[in-house]
Amino acid sequence: MKKHLLFLLLAAFCLLLGGCSESQPQASDPKLLLGFSQLGSESSWRIGNTRDIEARAAEYGISLMMENANQKQENQIAALRRFIAYRVDVIAFSPIVEEGWDNVLREAKQAGIPVVLVDRTIRTEEEDLYVCLIGADFYQEGVSAAEYLLRKAETLGRDHLNIVEITGTEDSTPMRQRHAGFMDTLAGAEGMTVLESVNGDFLKSRGAECMRYLLGKYGGDIDVIYSHNDEMTMGALPEIEAAGFVPGKDMIVISIDGGQEAIDILRAGKINCIVECTPMLGSTLMETALALKEGRPVNPETHPVEQTFSDEDDLSRLPPRGY
Numbered sequence: 561m562k563k564h565l566l567f568l569l570l571a572a573f574c575l576l577l578g579g580c581s582e583s584q585p586q587a588s589d590p591k592l593l594l595g596f597s598q599l600g601s602e603s604s605w606r607i608g609n610t611r612d613i614e615a616r617a618a619e620y621g622i623s624l625m626m627e628n629a630n631q632k633q634e635n636q637i638a639a640l641r642r643f644i645a646y647r648v649d650v651i652a653f654s655p656i657v658e659e660g661w662d663n664v665l666r667e668a669k670q671a672g673i674p675v676v677l678v679d680r681t682i683r684t685e686e687e688d689l690y691v692c693l694i695g696a697d698f699y700q701e702g703v704s705a706a707e708y709l710l711r712k713a714e715t716l717g718r719d720h721l722n723i724v725e726i727t728g729t730e731d732s733t734p735m736r737q738r739h740a741g742f743m744d745t746l747a748g749a750e751g752m753t754v755l756e757s758v759n760g761d762f763l764k765s766r767g768a769e770c771m772r773y774l775l776g777k778y779g780g781d782i783d784v785i786y787s788h789n790d791e792m793t794m795g796a797l798p799e800i801e802a803a804g805f806v807p808g809k810d811m812i813v814i815s816i817d818g819g820q821e822a823i824d825i826l827r828a829g830k831i832n833c834i835v836e837c838t839p840m841l842g843s844t845l846m847e848t849a850l851a852l853k854e855g856r857p858v859n860p861e862t863h864p865v866e867q868t869f870s871d872e873d874d875l876s877r878l879p880p881r882g883y
């Protein structure tokens with residue numbers, strides 16, 4: 561009761577100030593107060609994830625304090641400290657990188673606030689700094705990308721392919737695990753050569769820059785582009801065309817996420833394969849937050865079921881993607 565009074569006073573104070581976070585907590589009697597630190601808005605995946613979390617919070621009657629860190633770890637740490645000061649019931653966040661969270665998470669632990677990792681994980685020696693992880697199996701996504709490539713090589717009768725990789729944000733979970741899953745799967749296959757991996761930070765503009773650099777260095781020797789997300793892929797495609805190559809034909813293009821725009825490009829034949837990474841994690845997050853508030857047990861790790869879309873499939877009946 562005391563907490564809700566404090567919360568109402570804070571909400572009124574924020575309103576007077578013209579808003580102290582991007583998504584104000586609702587003033588009606590919420591089931592619980594959830595603080596969520598989103599890492600940024602770098603991709604349609606991320607925007608879809610933010611929207612889904614907002615929509616599911618409203619659906620479950622959960623009051624959400626959403627803060628967007630604009631791709632900066634220090635902003636996320638500051639947001640987590642604000643959530644602790646507000647004494648939210650549950651903290652959730654999508655860590656932009658894996659290292660560097662121990663201090664702030666110790667503070668949350670001391671305050672008795674459970675922490676849920678959403679989308680990405682962290683590296684820590686102290687496993688009790690967070691309760692659970694809700695997010696994709698990024699290693700499996702890398703495996704699925706490589707498995708598609710091996711099937712494609714066989715279909716084309718190619719026993720040697722030169723691959724370039726455009727990776728996501730350095731030291732982030734999807735960057736590390738998508739790379740590892742892909743490399744481990746290709747390790748047993750002869751003739752698959754990764755010419756170079758470059759960092760595109762999950763951004764369209766960086767995807768274009770990386771592709772320009774790779775085309776300048778390797779030109780027509782590139783057979784395959786493995787890109788860690790749709791955004792970077794969509795940055796790379798015009799560069800491939802500008803260099804005189806036909807993506808999807810002269811060069812095999814493999815992407816990850818499966819947003820609507822990329823799926824449409826896959827249907828048009830310029831992308832060969834997209835490994836799905838779903839941003840729709842909101843329902844599981846809300847169920848988990850409620851369970852934590854009520855003292856019920858939660859799964860230590862929840863991975864959504866994901867599929868692979870490719871030029872091997874009939875995609876005519878694929879429902880709208882929603883992101």
Ligand code: AHR
Binds near residue numbers: 680
């Ligand atoms: O962590 C998930 C990844 O982050 C998505 O693949 C990417 O699009 C996003 O920016």
